[in-house]
Amino acid sequence: MLRLEKRAAPSRFWTVVTPILAVVATMLAGGLLFALLGKPPFEAIRVIFWEPLFGANTAYTLPQLLVKAGPLILIAVGLSLGFRAGIWNIGAEGQYIIGAICGAAVALAFYPAAHWYIFPLMVIAGGLGGWAWAMIPAILKNRFGTNEILVSLMLVYVAENILSWVSFGPLRNPQGYGFPGSRNLQNYPSAHNADLIPNSGLHWGVVTAFLAVIAAYVLLNRHRLGYQIRVAGQAPRAARFAGVSPQRLVSFCLGTSGALAGLAGLFEVAGPSGQLSPDFNTGYGFTAIIVAFLGRLHPVGILLAGFLMALTYIGGEMAQLSLNLPSAAIQAFQGMLLFFLLAFDVLSNYRIRAKENAK
């Protein structure tokens, strides 16, 4: 029999290797799943992981990779701060929606005026909106000890209803022939979050995501607050004796992750998506949770994980077209990835020893 022996500190080697193992295992299990669905497994894996990078349509797929990875990285970096400290914001999807609504509302308030300051104002509104939405669970947790997991998640459903309400009501395009949805911000130059280099997919949201990665890295490694976050996660009691205020951490972690998710929503609505509509949100807020874990809650890891997850999105789209693979398959695939990662994590936290029977 085997037995597990706890390591004093997680193994550095396995911490880096487990995500790679998890991806390989997911490919194998995913191939099996596709085979069960009656699709050619090798072909499916190739279309998902190879085609977007080196296939025939790279002029379309490579920019799309940036477009999809940007929001995922931006949200996941914020979430990882809280996850490290044991603060679980799983309502990023709601903060993303509220950020988009606030940003778009600012743009539509100015429409059709042309000013240079409209887009910066939208960015501020988007970030503030997401921040405020995330501060609801933070304040409730600090004041009343309410569970932030449940509150942040309930607020996702509330945000979805608000989104539906504004798309049918206050923010509906008056020239939209009665269809739900706002004006398309792509046709409003002062508010459009356009590609910085045409057709590269590199818009302000992607730039912000890269900046967030750098900022988080500096925060965690060079700043007192980052140190406090790490201590609070690893040894909550020790952190309290060291004078770390749990309340401040809760406000900071939830607020920051909310603001980043709000920014991601704003950049999406002003750029790739263009308009608010009842089905504007596509689950980035939830997928970002996988990205955060896959990246080991480390900024650089999250950067890589974000691109990998974006790859599965685009590959999944291509597999839908060429192999008729259902869109839900990719969601199951992503869930599987998180499972394998968590399963293999046992290797970085524990040593596996053979059990000695005679002692």
Add this chain to the structure above:
Amino acid sequence: MTIGGIDLVVLIASLMVASTPILLAAIGELIAEKSGVLNLGVEGMMIMGAICGFVAAVHSGSPVVGFFGGALGGTAMALLFAFLTQILLSNQVATGLALTLFGLGLSALIGQGYNGVRPPQTDNLNFGPLTQIPVLGPILFQHDWVVYLSLALVAGTWAVLRYSRVGLILRAVGENHDAAHALGYRVRTVRTLALMFGGACAGMGGAYISLVRVPQWSDGMTAGAGWIALAIVVFASWRPWRVLLGAYIFGGVTVLQLRLQAAGIAIPVQILSMAPYLITILVLVIMSARRGRAAIGAPASLGRIFHASS
């Protein structure tokens, strides 16, 4: 008895039906949490129960087989969770989230081609003349068997936890797993069984949504019911009868919201639809504000990883 165009008897009768899925899921989660495991994957287990139950019912033509299939689907998911958290000692919060994401994806995959199919109907039990009693008849005697099963489960859970040795062991494992281990109880086995019970209940709850409540299959149709079940367990401070109360309050709000829409009250539909979620938050705040975590009745080992040699 009508208030503002809403018939109270019909309201109560339909809130019992509306509450049954979350009641089943919540009572299952209560047992799992009493054993010290926080399974945030209730939503994933419910949606898998919904599709497995639906498929089983459509192919067998029998709703009873359907509910059995739903329970099986939920249990399979719970076993996956148990394997990861009990054997591989993974983080329970993260694993629960993974279970939900995976369940949502896999169920949509299985459910392809079942959109628009009608499942076999679940009939109400026949209580004969009892159904004709005014007021009490429609409330107590005009439901299908799952509603009564859910009520029986609440009573059973209460009795087992309070009066039986099994309940005592379960609580011991949940309160202090190291002490329970030292006494010779098999912590991991107890927890795995508790998780399986939770999975079976959640699966049945999911099947109730796809077979009775809606009755149809659509992707992601549980729409957060699993998360509400989790909230109800906290609301109930881990007590079975309060779970019943919490589930019925929540079901009541849901039904009332639908009736208000139907009665043409001039409030935007979306504001009414978000009411149940807002009220859940409100209730959580009230419950948490009154007492601290220790006094609230949470099992002391809830969410902590058990590793025997540590």
